[in-house]
Amino acid sequence: MSDETTPVLVGGGQFTWRGDPAASPSPTQLLKFAAERAASDAGLEPSVLAGIDGLAVISFAVDAPGERRLMPHSTNPPATLARRLGASPDWSVYTRTGGNSSQYAINVSAQRIAEGRNQQILVVGAEFMGSGVKRLTRGLGFADWDDAEDLPPPEWIGDGRPGVSAYEAVHGMDRPINIYPLFENALRARDGRSIPDHQKHLGELFAPFTRVAAGNPEAWFPTERSAEELITVTPGNRMIGFPYPKFLNAIMDVDQSAGVLITSLARARELGVGEDRMVFLHGCADANDIWNPIERQDFHSSPAMRLTGEQALDMAGISVAEVAAFDLYSCFPSAVQVGAESLGLSLEDPRGFTVTGGLPYAGGPGNNYAMHGVVVMMQRLRASPGAFGFCTANGWYLTKQSTGVYSTRPPSRPFERQDPAVLQARIDSLPRPTVIERPSGRGRVETYTVIHDREGFRMGVIVGRDDADRRFAAILPGTETAALASLETEEGVGRTGTVSRFDDDRRNLFTLD
Template sequence: MGDRTPVLIGAGQFTYRGDPGVSPSPTALLKIAAERAAEDAGIGAKGLAGIDGLAVVGFTIDAPGSKRGMIPHSTNPPANLAARIGAAPRWSVYSEMGGNTPQYLINTLAERIARGETDLALAVGCEFLGSATKRATRGLSFDDWKAGEPEDLPPPQRIGDPRPGNTAYEARHGLDRPINIYPLFENALRARDGRSIPDHQRRMGELFSRFSKVAAGNPEAWFPVERSAEELVTVTEKNRMIGFPYPKLLNAIMEVDQSAAVLVASEAKARELGVPESHWVYLHGCADASDLWHPLDRQNFHSSPAMELTGQRAFEMAGIGLSDIDLIDLYSCFPVAVEIGAEALGLSLDDPRGLTVTGGLPYAGGPGNNYVMHSVAVMLQKLRQKPGAYGLITGNGWYLTKQSTGIYSTKRPDRPFERQDPAVLQRQIDALPHPEIVERPSGAAVIETYTVVHKREGPFMAIVVGRDGAGRRFVANTPQDPALLASMETSEQVGRKGTVSHSEDGLNLFIPG
């Protein structure tokens, strides 16, 4: 295989829990994680300055439609970080949005190394909404973040798919954020399986209680607290409903201050730098693909062809099977991401190996697009402690849309690293049949899936995805009737019939029969 085999040589994480008024800037968070990765690899500041590839995960505040523009940050995070660590990488990129991004970047860097285009690369990301939000709401200064941040940097080269995750039609009816969209998948999955609402709530609580137990043992977790299944799903003042069926404690927590970084090198470069082989972890298999892009385009709301196909491809590339896996971290922004991911991979929710190594996004922390960098960093350490074992990681972006998978081990691969062009899987997925969409439905209709969206004061809007008499899919809202909204959380609505109409303001209204 030669010396071009890519290998992960170091990883670092950082969690800041101090005074938000003196919290590290975004660039400082990136730098701390990068330096910790270099320390872990044993290459120090000089080795870190020698990177010739740099990939920075996009900040959440740079997402399309973000309203957090008042929070200052670098106009070119890769260039600013490179200057801070004394590096001059030949290839430097800033990613588009998506929780799949860290694994996607590692897959890309490994491919570049195998091709001889890069020798030593840094993948790094952070989130800072925890302290940034507190500074903004309390009127605290950001002057220390601005100090030393050049304002005239050219825009960075971007990598990834820049398309917004939803259409204007979807957004008009509330399908414009994860907390409103993932519940659609959860309720559809429950109805498909024929579980009662109380039984399904218990199932979600039991699943994520196991995640919280792992977080309790993770020193970098944002909430290192074990919680019972009942605590997670019981609605209280502190655990209010967000989007039915998810109380607050079942939602990813994004307002954190966390960073993580991974160093990837060729075997030749790792030897040149003196990194001990006991520190080496190989990427044995990987794959990237997206499901049909917009939520309304999906074949259904209880499966993910992209999760299934990227999993299959990663195992084929690695030359192993699911039974060979020892450690697992499934993307866990909401319970349904784990439930659908496990089903796509052939895992049971109570698999004795466990489904997370970090504790998951609601408890370890869901730092914007960078969570998977943390799961890779933890996986790296666990695999070093268990030589020859295999670890599986999945990443998910937008609304069960973008999927990336990676399989890791300290064992040296017995074949060259050859990443399949993601377009191969994408052609398969894009060719899948899916329902016709109608934007101006009228007449008899039936609910395919739904959610009830809450404010602090209580429920204020229901979102219904339904089919009209011709089988075409639409999205609509219901009347804002408190009794109706309350009933939609206590009795199954999937399959309920009614009528739908279109108003001049561009909104569809579904009235249950």
């Protein structure tokens, strides 16, 4: 192991804007604030950022596939940020869409340093939909955002495939608030809980997250809430996608940024970084589950979560029992439950599952939440020298998984990131159900959700099996109010009905018995 090639996180910074949206920082300013705070956290002057030879910017949520560019910003965020920092990095990249992106970019950056290709890399991201949406809806304009540069496209890293197939999308499986409830209802049915008991379970699971957020100075909603408050449907906590009221959903409209500065150990010492600031990445892993949810073995597990967790711990040379703190990706309760189960953790584990408060309360959603988790984990580990922290990051729909194991303890072995293709081959070889896109006849519900808008029922989403055990997707129209209401009061998984075509032959219709 060489000081020249041992990667180390020397600084981490966060920024949260809560002021007037008309005066909100531009996307590049948000990135720059977090970068400067990361340098300061390392005990360095902001001018050190001009010396980075690598830059990875986490892609903005508004740059997701299919999104229209309604909020002006640079067409090459890494290039614009580098210019503002006075830097000329040899390696400059923009990640593909996915909540895994922060940890993935850290893993890739650490590998580049370990291979001697870089010495000093900034990894940083931001989300600005909080003020951006308000500027749009209130007609405030963007004249003061000076970073809307029209530049050649950036170099991308990561998997850029759309999150779902056209077949899934046309049946409502096209956004997180519609898909994660499918996982949740499958978990409830598997575990045999009644709907009231499971709602209580969800409140009890996430109430501790709000308690952590209340003590986090950078949290978007630093408010502790009771379990009952989280699950009680009110005008301020309306149902979004059953069984999740608003308070159990990640919050998208925030203005937050976070970033880390990663160097070789030799460069850190050359810069004069104190040993007490150094946090090492001991283990990491990256893999995707079977890409389209409709093709997975079930809706209540994640082989990629399990395997990336095992690989990261193995690389670090520790067991999960030796981890002192966790930050599990927490966009919705189902992600936390599947993540904990993948690691063999009880949901009552006294170590808890978040150091920030999680996506619904700490904020930082879109693609950059996990960076906030890493920054806070660095703070936690510096306060407990030698302890280990475990961070997970999840992209799309329990699809893209990235994991990191951290400690202030210097590693006892060289950093060697396993080629993600090794785990990917294992996952891609898993058996998967037959999917039929145009089913007809009898069927049973495998999982489901009921989607609401502000006026009431919008539609039901059904994943079912036909008499040949082939999987299909279907909908219940919002006009079927009695059927939709029944799915929120009595268990829908296992119920039977008839599937047919409607809607000008575009979609499948499921009619409950």
